[in-house]
Amino acid sequence: MKSIKVFAPATVANVSCGYDVLGFAVSQPGDEVVMHLNSSGKVSLDVIMGDEGRLPRDPAQNTASAVVINYLKHIGVAQGLSIELYKKMPFGSGLGSSSASAVAGLVAVNELMGRPLTREQLLPFAMEGERLACGYAHADNVAPALLGGLVLVRSYHPLDVVKLPVPEGLACALLYPHVEIPTKEARSIIKSQVPIEDAVTQWGNVAGLVAGFCTGNLDLIGRSMQDVIIEPVRAMLIPYFYEMRQLALDHQALGFGISGSGPSVFALCRNEDAAKQVTQVLSGMLSEKNIGCDTFVSSINLEGAIMC
Known part of the structure; x- marks a missing residue:
């Protein structure tokens, strides 16, 4: 070769x-x-x-x-x-x-x-x-x-x-709003210390999320997708973040959050059809706010990098 x-x-x-x-x-x-x-x-x-x-x-x-x-x-x-x-x-x-x-x-x-x-x-x-x-x-x-x-x-x-x-059928709705947030800047605003109560809440959510994936419990996955430490800070950099989250949840998303350091956001959904619906309603809302975006719908990729 x-x-x-x-x-x-x-x-x-x-x-x-x-x-x-x-x-x-x-x-x-x-x-x-x-x-x-x-x-x-x-x-x-x-x-x-x-x-x-x-x-x-x-x-x-x-x-x-x-x-x-x-x-x-x-x-x-x-x-x-x-x-x-x-x-x-x-x-x-x-x-x-x-x-x-x-x-x-x-x-x-x-x-x-x-x-x-x-x-x-x-x-x-x-x-x-x-x-x-x-x-x-x-x-x-x-x-x-x-x-x-x-x-x-x-x-x-x-x-x-x-x-x-990964539970069978689980799908991801991805939206990349056309605003830029450099990774270094998104990291610099994160607090170096957090209250012990927040840490305990976060540990419970991480454990619940892992347990939900391991047992195929989609409702547990959704309940556990809550970030009380990083998301509240980074959400301030993403226009209409909380409005998008509520809209996604209203349209049957299991959970909604920031992808990496943002500004992309994602929603986990029970199937691909639900993920497509979430991307449509979220992109429509951003369009009404005069914010362009790219959208992607995908199952979770189990292979990673591949020869093509």
Whole structure:
């Protein structure tokens, strides 16, 4: 194999109450990386499309290629590679754009090298791509993009991730309002200390959410999708957040929250038809407020990144 194309999906991090420890993959949107072996002995980033000139062209500074450079150093191979990156998801959306690029690059190079590392072993390299992008090596986007499904980051030190079961038929409605919230800014406004009562409430919700997924209890999933620590702060940056949440719940969504650092929002629904209805009513409401948006409806993606 001398060339490969890999698609890596968008992800919903936090899943309301699971800040930095929960995330799931969706089927669309996502990024594509095309990678070619060559005899140059270097990694080059030859094509970037869909970024409107916003991403660095230096291979050491772009998440799609920087993780590949680190990977090759780790396995001790001085292999020449040319990379093409096709951005097919919005920037600063809270959908894991930098994560998708890093994961696509890693899966591609690992396949070309004969798959010496497992996907779990690729995770630390992907996390370093996140550090490059936003200053913090979190795993709640890259883990589901790599592994698929819903992933719990039980521990960062040492790194310990668990892929959780997903109830059959569960669907996600995603909306990306056309307002920008840089991830670094969204992190900077988070409080460093929280009252113990809020922490207890949050622990109960995280445990309930995990239990709901493991037992297939959709009502428990919905009851547990409440964030009393992060969401109240970040919601102030998203126009009409609480109006959208109430409208989604009024149209049978199980739960509603912020995807990652926002401004994208998501609703978990019992099936795809319900998710389509939620996206229609929410996009209609934003349109009345003169706010454009992109919408996506997807089951939870159980595969993660794939060759295509």
